[in-house]
Amino acid sequence: MRKIKELVERIDDELTSAEEYAECYIDYKANNNTQMATRFYDMANDELNHAITIHDVAMKEIEKINAVFNAPPEMREKWDKSHSDYIARNSRIKSMLGM
Secondary structure (H helix, E strand, O other): OHHHHHHHHHHHHHHHHHHHHHHHHHHHHHOOOHHHHHHHHHHHHHHHHHHHHHHHHHHHHHHHHHHHOOOOHHHHHHHHHHHHHHHHHHHHHHHHHOO
16 A cells, blocks of 8 residues: 555656646746747646556556455545546646646
Protein backbone atom coordinates (compact mmCIF):
# COMPACT_ATOMS: atom_id res chain seq x y z
CA MET A 1 0.00 0.00 0.00
CA ARG A 2 2.98 2.27 0.56
CA LYS A 3 3.78 1.95 -3.14
CA ILE A 4 0.32 3.23 -4.11
CA LYS A 5 0.68 6.14 -1.69
CA GLU A 6 4.01 7.09 -3.31
CA LEU A 7 2.48 6.89 -6.77
CA VAL A 8 -0.43 9.11 -5.67
CA GLU A 9 2.07 11.65 -4.32
CA ARG A 10 3.96 11.59 -7.62
CA ILE A 11 0.74 12.13 -9.56
CA ASP A 12 -0.07 15.10 -7.34
CA ASP A 13 3.40 16.54 -7.90
CA GLU A 14 3.11 16.23 -11.67
CA LEU A 15 -0.35 17.81 -11.71
CA THR A 16 0.80 20.67 -9.49
CA SER A 17 3.64 21.42 -11.90
CA ALA A 18 1.29 21.15 -14.88
CA GLU A 19 -1.09 23.63 -13.24
CA GLU A 20 1.72 26.09 -12.58
CA TYR A 21 2.98 25.83 -16.16
CA ALA A 22 -0.56 26.17 -17.54
CA GLU A 23 -1.00 29.38 -15.53
CA CYS A 24 2.27 30.71 -16.97
CA TYR A 25 1.06 29.74 -20.44
CA ILE A 26 -2.12 31.76 -19.95
CA ASP A 27 -0.17 34.74 -18.61
CA TYR A 28 2.30 34.77 -21.50
CA LYS A 29 -0.46 34.23 -24.05
CA ALA A 30 -2.46 37.11 -22.56
CA ASN A 31 0.64 39.30 -22.94
CA ASN A 32 1.10 38.25 -26.58
CA ASN A 33 4.40 36.53 -25.87
CA THR A 34 3.76 33.51 -28.07
CA GLN A 35 7.28 32.10 -27.82
CA MET A 36 7.16 31.80 -24.01
CA ALA A 37 3.50 30.77 -24.09
CA THR A 38 4.40 27.88 -26.37
CA ARG A 39 7.23 26.78 -24.09
CA PHE A 40 5.01 26.73 -21.02
CA TYR A 41 2.24 25.02 -22.98
CA ASP A 42 4.66 22.26 -23.91
CA MET A 43 5.97 21.94 -20.35
CA ALA A 44 2.44 21.70 -18.96
CA ASN A 45 1.62 18.95 -21.46
CA ASP A 46 4.82 17.10 -20.55
CA GLU A 47 3.81 17.13 -16.89
CA LEU A 48 0.29 15.97 -17.78
CA ASN A 49 1.78 13.07 -19.72
CA HIS A 50 3.92 12.16 -16.71
CA ALA A 51 0.83 12.20 -14.49
CA ILE A 52 -1.08 10.01 -16.95
CA THR A 53 1.77 7.49 -17.07
CA ILE A 54 2.08 7.33 -13.30
CA HIS A 55 -1.70 7.04 -12.98
CA ASP A 56 -1.66 4.10 -15.38
CA VAL A 57 1.08 2.43 -13.31
CA ALA A 58 -0.97 2.98 -10.14
CA MET A 59 -4.07 1.47 -11.75
CA LYS A 60 -2.12 -1.65 -12.76
CA GLU A 61 -0.60 -1.96 -9.29
CA ILE A 62 -4.06 -1.69 -7.72
CA GLU A 63 -5.36 -4.40 -10.05
CA LYS A 64 -2.48 -6.69 -9.04
CA ILE A 65 -3.06 -6.03 -5.35
CA ASN A 66 -6.83 -6.58 -5.70
CA ALA A 67 -6.14 -10.01 -7.18
CA VAL A 68 -4.53 -11.19 -3.91
CA PHE A 69 -5.80 -8.81 -1.24
CA ASN A 70 -9.20 -7.36 -0.48
CA ALA A 71 -8.41 -3.79 0.53
CA PRO A 72 -10.31 -2.30 3.45
CA PRO A 73 -13.02 0.24 2.62
CA GLU A 74 -10.89 3.14 3.95
CA MET A 75 -8.16 2.34 1.46
CA ARG A 76 -10.61 2.15 -1.42
CA GLU A 77 -12.15 5.45 -0.36
CA LYS A 78 -8.73 7.12 -0.34
CA TRP A 79 -7.96 5.83 -3.82
CA ASP A 80 -11.41 6.80 -5.11
CA LYS A 81 -10.92 10.33 -3.76
CA SER A 82 -7.44 10.54 -5.25
CA HIS A 83 -8.69 9.19 -8.58
CA SER A 84 -11.56 11.71 -8.69
CA ASP A 85 -9.12 14.52 -7.87
CA TYR A 86 -6.82 13.34 -10.66
CA ILE A 87 -9.65 13.34 -13.20
CA ALA A 88 -10.88 16.81 -12.16
CA ARG A 89 -7.41 18.40 -12.13
CA ASN A 90 -6.42 16.77 -15.41
CA SER A 91 -9.59 18.07 -17.03
CA ARG A 92 -9.11 21.56 -15.59
CA ILE A 93 -5.51 21.77 -16.83
CA LYS A 94 -6.48 20.58 -20.30
CA SER A 95 -9.19 23.24 -20.29
CA MET A 96 -6.63 25.88 -19.33
CA LEU A 97 -4.37 24.79 -22.17
CA GLY A 98 -7.27 24.96 -24.59
CA MET A 99 -7.55 28.70 -24.11
